[in-house]
Amino acid sequence: MVVLRQSIDAGHVDAVLTLADGMGSTRDRGRADVVKTGTTPAPVVDGTLLCDRFLLVGGRLKQVAEVRFKRSRHKTLPASEKDSLGPADMDGKAFFEPTQELDLIRNLTGGRFTAVLTPTAVQGQQRWQFLAHNSATGRIDAFSIEQDPDGLFNHRGRGCAANGPAAAGAWASNTSNEPADGISALRIDPWQRRLSGSQRRLVAGVLTDG
Known part of the structure; x- marks a missing residue:
């Protein structure tokens, strides 16, 4: 599970704070080694x-x-x-x-995120798809991460998930987060941004025709 x-x-x-030794943590904000x-x-x-x-x-x-x-x-x-x-x-x-x-999935509030494990064109390979509301930008951040053989996340990946100008635009649109090779990212305005190559759009986080 x-x-x-x-x-x-x-x-x-x-909130737990990071200590300078890189190994420990504390809740004491007054510590000198925080x-x-x-x-x-x-x-x-x-x-x-x-x-x-x-x-x-x-x-x-x-x-x-x-x-x-x-x-x-x-x-x-x-x-x-x-x-x-x-x-x-x-x-x-x-x-x-x-x-x-x-x-890389950050600025979350109110549990406003969702995730699904999806199949790919490569036999036996799946990808984690995440949609998360970014409270700092007011937009929905979309991430696609290759599933690791252990069932979790392969951050390094086997290469970019897409090629060509469309892929380059997807990477460039996520300048606040620099994804690794195994992660493709796209930031979407949930109220008006049309999805490329489709007449469907994301309205308040729900795909609709129009």
């Missing part, structure tokens, strides 16, 4: 899209287990040559798949 949810924003009372953008403490998340996965086991939802290095507790970086992979750390504490953040 994939659970997509909107993160809290930077001003929320429960990372700041100018004079503002930098939150770990700020109105972006979060993703968690669960397994249904015996009628209960369970977190997805993960293999990491036992000493460093990191998925790809060992603490030393003696470090080895395993399902738990040296103290026997099990590893679980962490929450993933899709920070």
